[in-house]
Amino acid sequence: MLGPKVFNHSICLSCLISRAPVPLPFRYVKSCLRITGGTELSRAFTVSKIYASKNNVDQKDIVPKEYFDKVGNKNKQNYLDMVRIFEGRGAHRRGHVEFIYSALRHMEEFGVHKDLEAYKRLIDVFPKGKFIPTNIFQAEFMHYPKQQQCAIDLLEQMEENGVIPDAETEDILLNIFGKSGHPLRKYWRMMYWMPKFKNLNPWPLPNPVPNDSLELAKLALQQMSSVDLQSSVTEYKTSDVKDSVDDTWVVSVQSPTQMELLEAHPEETPIFVEGAFRVWLRNTSVNYFILRADPTPLSNYDNIASDPDDVGELKTPFEEPVNSAVRLAPSVHEQEEGTVLAMCATGTSSRDSLLSWIRLLQEANPRLSVIPVLFSLRSPFGQVIPIHHPEENQQSSAKVSDK
Secondary structure, three states, rough: OOOOOOOOOOOOHHHHHHOOOOOOOOHHHOHHHHHHHHOOOOOOOOHHHHOOOOOOOOOOOOOOOOOOOOOOOOOOHHHHHHHHHHOOOOOOOOOHHHHHHHHHHHHHHOOOOOOOOHHHHHOOOOOOOOOOOOHHHHHHHOOOOOHHHHHHHHHHHHHHHHOOOOHHHHHHHHHHOOOOHHHHHHHHHHHHHHHHHHOOOOOOOOOOOOHHHHHHHHHHHHHHHOOOOOEEEEEEEEEOOOOOOOOOOEEEEEEEEHHHHHHOOOOOOOEEEEEEEEEEOOOOOEEEEEEEEOOOOOHHHHOOOOOOOOOOOOOOOOOOOOOOOOOOOOOEEEEEOEEEEEEEEEEOOOOHHHHHHHHHHOOHHHHHHHHEEEEEEEOOOOOOOOOOOOOOOOOOOOOOOOO
């Protein structure tokens, strides 16, 4: 028979079995001082040290259910306080991967999904030094893949929200995963591309964009009308129109070229008010409408003089024919789909506010009072439509005439 079940030798379990002259059955070996410090093993050889004992007083829950949902006032300070509380739960920070994933899911609720400091505090939750690869094989085969993938997902969320990391972020990642870690490679790629795209937009917007819908409408119309530098944005009040139902604002944009096109429009040909269309300003959308005329027939532009700088068809100066007719090239407002005569955005996007817009446009465009205007409006965005019902566009036509 063998001796006591608990061995007092300071050697590991694998060494004890390999050094024994006769292979020892595992059922007689209950503990190992090197691995468990005298505590009783509850499973086989592959059991992790974290779950080696059920009576360990240092073991804590990973992430309590509804950890972030129980917070009453969801703001940045409370978010950082919860991260600080988790960091103080123990030196090993068990369950930090699950905590970080849970914190990433609730960042938008606390309003910190675009805050660099919040992301740096989450990265700092990782234990330092343990995940640094020590050889080329660990570096290439993703040493501690679960933790490295968690850090990459965190950086990916930063990239999706347009948050550019700083030099301190690199220092934190370097202390956690080392210079050969995959999260640091992701950081270097972000620092190469994100600054290039940050100021690439030719229509820069304030960050964050204003919450006022009137200011958003002005920004959207200025951005869309920038193709014509002479375009001017005008703000109206529907209360200035007699018999107006809606009391709201109207932002209109029109250029002198569009006024000339409207003045030359035939009286018997109707024009259309179409919309609502959607334009995005960062994470906020604005609905706008257009005043459109039918496209100009292409036959009117058959004899347009060719571009003198075009070298596609070179001809000798002695044989070059003289153009029989010369016409001006179509303006930027005259497209194949139609001619855009004006654009607007209203506070309610209702039919009555658009009717007031047409009345207000008649002050600067008197000819608009004799041209028939047809309203072709689609259902507004955001309407709840049952799945089993097909989406139907609401179309109506109304002729504007002075009485």
